[in-house]
Amino acid sequence: MNFSILAELAALIIIFILIMFHFDDRRSRQLRSRLFSLCLGLAVLSIFINILSVCVLDYYNQVPYWLNHILCGLYYLTSNLMCSATASYLFYLIFENTAETHCLKYALIIIGCLTSAIILLLVVNIPTGCLFYFQDGQYYHGWANYAGYAALGIELTMLLACFFRNRRLLPPQMKKIIRIMPPVIIIMTVFQLVYPELLMNGLITALCFLIIFISFQNSRVEQNTLTFLENQTTLYTELDYCLNKKRPVQLILIHLLKFGAVNQKFGYQNGNRFLKKVARSLENYFPTGQVFHVGNVEFAILHEFKSEEDALARTESARLLFSEPWTVGSFSSSLPAAITDIICKEESFSSGDVMERLQFGMDCAKKNNPSYLIHFDSSWNQLWERRNLLFQYMKKNIAENNFEVFYQPVFCCNTGRFCSAEALVRMRDPEGNLISPGEFIPLAEQAGLIGDITWIVLEKVCSFLGLHPELPLKAVSINVSAQQLSGSVLFEHIEEALYKYHVPAEKLRIEITERMITSSYAQAKEIIEKLINKKIQFYLDDFGVGYSNFKSMLELPFEAVKLDHSIVSEAFRNPHAFQTVGILVEMLHQAGYVVIAEGIETQKQEQRIRLLEVDRIQGYYHARPMPETELLEFYRNVNCCGEELGE
Numbered sequence: 001m002n003f004s005i006l007a008e009l010a011a012l013i014i015i016f017i018l019i020m021f022h023f024d025d026r027r028s029r030q031l032r033s034r035l036f037s038l039c040l041g042l043a044v045l046s047i048f049i050n051i052l053s054v055c056v057l058d059y060y061n062q063v064p065y066w067l068n069h070i071l072c073g074l075y076y077l078t079s080n081l082m083c084s085a086t087a088s089y090l091f092y093l094i095f096e097n098t099a100e101t102h103c104l105k106y107a108l109i110i111i112g113c114l115t116s117a118i119i120l121l122l123v124v125n126i127p128t129g130c131l132f133y134f135q136d137g138q139y140y141h142g143w144a145n146y147a148g149y150a151a152l153g154i155e156l157t158m159l160l161a162c163f164f165r166n167r168r169l170l171p172p173q174m175k176k177i178i179r180i181m182p183p184v185i186i187i188m189t190v191f192q193l194v195y196p197e198l199l200m201n202g203l204i205t206a207l208c209f210l211i212i213f214i215s216f217q218n219s220r221v222e223q224n225t226l227t228f229l230e231n232q233t234t235l236y237t238e239l240d241y242c243l244n245k246k247r248p249v250q251l252i253l254i255h256l257l258k259f260g261a262v263n264q265k266f267g268y269q270n271g272n273r274f275l276k277k278v279a280r281s282l283e284n285y286f287p288t289g290q291v292f293h294v295g296n297v298e299f300a301i302l303h304e305f306k307s308e309e310d311a312l313a314r315t316e317s318a319r320l321l322f323s324e325p326w327t328v329g330s331f332s333s334s335l336p337a338a339i340t341d342i343i344c345k346e347e348s349f350s351s352g353d354v355m356e357r358l359q360f361g362m363d364c365a366k367k368n369n370p371s372y373l374i375h376f377d378s379s380w381n382q383l384w385e386r387r388n389l390l391f392q393y394m395k396k397n398i399a400e401n402n403f404e405v406f407y408q409p410v411f412c413c414n415t416g417r418f419c420s421a422e423a424l425v426r427m428r429d430p431e432g433n434l435i436s437p438g439e440f441i442p443l444a445e446q447a448g449l450i451g452d453i454t455w456i457v458l459e460k461v462c463s464f465l466g467l468h469p470e471l472p473l474k475a476v477s478i479n480v481s482a483q484q485l486s487g488s489v490l491f492e493h494i495e496e497a498l499y500k501y502h503v504p505a506e507k508l509r510i511e512i513t514e515r516m517i518t519s520s521y522a523q524a525k526e527i528i529e530k531l532i533n534k535k536i537q538f539y540l541d542d543f544g545v546g547y548s549n550f551k552s553m554l555e556l557p558f559e560a561v562k563l564d565h566s567i568v569s570e571a572f573r574n575p576h577a578f579q580t581v582g583i584l585v586e587m588l589h590q591a592g593y594v595v596i597a598e599g600i601e602t603q604k605q606e607q608r609i610r611l612l613e614v615d616r617i618q619g620y621y622h623a624r625p626m627p628e629t630e631l632l633e634f635y636r637n638v639n640c641c642g643e644e645l646g647e
Contacts (some may be wrong), residue, residue: 003057003587004201011206014463015205016044022472036212043205045078046075046202053068071641081115082149082205096561103162117147125144130143130144181208181211185208229291230291232292236351240351243344243351249303250304251344252314255297255298255362257336268431270331277294278299311341332570338365341375356422357380360383361376393427396441402427403456405627406520410423413617419472420474421631425453445483457479458478458493474507476508480516481516493537513542532557542562544563563584567581568600568605582613594615596616597617
């Protein structure tokens with residue numbers, strides 16, 4: 001039989017083109033890519049051996065019999081290994097995003113058994129010629145020659161079965177492969193069987209790899225389409241690879257600050273040009289590392305760790321790079337950046353662990369660090385672990401309804417009595433120690449748990465007021481967050497709690513800050529007016545800390561304004577500030593507001609704040625925050641009154 005190798009040569013050209021695209025300078029260490037590389041390598045080897053064996057067969061009389069036999073046997077082996085590797089690769093693609101790893105294991109076992117059977121047939125073929133044999137200078141198929149096609153058919157059937165079983169969990173690319181590849185394989189295989197002299201195995205393989213490459217291995221899937229840097233998915237893969245190999249690495253995260261101003265000033269197209277220049281500059285500055293574009297204005301650099309000095313120098317280089325103005329064409333702008341880095345040595349971290357720590361460091365760098373630079377060392381790791389611990393405490397306390405409410409009585413200067421109180425949330429650790437609200441409340445807001453905590457406080461305050469209607473408390477105020485104020489459920493929660501515990505609406509006050517209403521002013525105003533119509537009044541809290549202004553007070557019907565302890569403390573230190581606060585209090589009175597001074601802790605402070613003629617005083621001097629039982633005892637020991645607020 002005379003064989004044609006034209007299809008094999010065409011297949012070899014296609015595969016070499018795929019190899020050039022696949023093995024570029026940014027090739028990934030993903031298991032998917034390494035399996036694909038193995039398949040390509042086996043395909044080249046198989047096709048090359050096939051071409052060589054056909055060429056040698058043409059000179060059968062001049063070439064030793066054993067060489068022909070070895071080459072044909074090697075081709076039969078490598079072609080089946082290539083099919084098995086490709087099937088394994090496709091099974092991996094099916095199961096990489098599912099939890100059914102046992103199915104992948106079973107599939108690989110079956111593929112291994114089929115490969116072992118082929119190898120056994122090759123051994124048996126030597127004395128029997130069951131796969132192929134030579135006679136009179138001609139190559140002939142043995143009775144078991146189609147065993148390779150049978151193995152391919154079994155693997156294809158398994159692939160289809162696994163695909164249909166898991167099709168709802170598979171990405172669109174995998175569905176496209178299954179729709180296209182089996183018909184191509186079947187048609188080409190039938191063509192091969194009809195025309196056995198035209199060698200098609202290599203071309204079948206090349207077309208399958210081309211379909212896979214277009215669907216999965218194309219580098220655009222793993223690149224940012226703007227800067228052509230590898231994206232976050234690839235960063236996670238590369239980082240996991242280094243961590244699993246216990247290779248010490250340094251990861252630097254760079255976030256461009258206020259980049260929206262660049263877009264507004266120069267336009268989005270020119271803003272994109274700045275981002276492209278940042279990408280190329282980072283590649284040039286760190287040629288021995290890998291640069292990633294992991295967010296809209298966020299970049300990462302992964303580099304081998306050699307020494308602390310080397311790592312610090314690298315981070316300093318990044319800082320200096322963004323300390324100078326950037327020029328793109330005729331446009332020039334500063335690009336301030338927050339930078340944080342972490343060094344991974346022997347820690348048992350996953351890529352997710354590392355990135356969570358870096359993001360925590362980045363948040364701190366953007367908010368609290370004047371230099372916008374944080375080295376995530378052991379001290380920062382302790383803060384991170386403490387943060388996670390608090391997060392677990394909060395979730396547990398929410399689930400078990402274990403948050404406590406403390407009450408701080410508020411002193412009325414006009415009557416000399418305590419006629420209101422502020423409800424303050426408290427949380428304990430497993431040992432029963434109180435945790436500072438300043439530590440866990442910001443985390444609760446960031447984690448989206450503040451709403452659950454607020455509803456617990458509201459429920460417990462209303463329950464307490466309902467159980468003790470005899471208390472001479474005209475009102476108890478609770479704090480709500482911006483999340484509740486901008487949502488639609490605040491009104492329903494309050495109305496439900498008041499009704500459930502038979503508490504008059506006049507006994508509840510809501511404290512909000514100016515900062516809370518700036519983001520969604522119209523919606524906040526609507527909710528405030530809706531609650532005021534139900535006789536629930538509002539306090540403007542933390543007045544004087546930088547967010548407050550008279551516009552909100554004039555437009556929103558607040559009942560009282562609470563002077564923040566910082567402005568009160570400054571008034572005690574600075575005579576000019578004291579006079580200014582006095583004028584402010586007078587203006588607030590003329591506008592019809594009740595003025596409450598916070599943070600009064602000593603007798604001297606109490607005497608001085610009275611000179612400013614504030615209406616109410618809240619602070620440790622008169623009463624500390626206390627649990628319900630102590631509050632009941634407190635009111636039994638003092639002479640309380642029931643005057644209206646502001647009398």
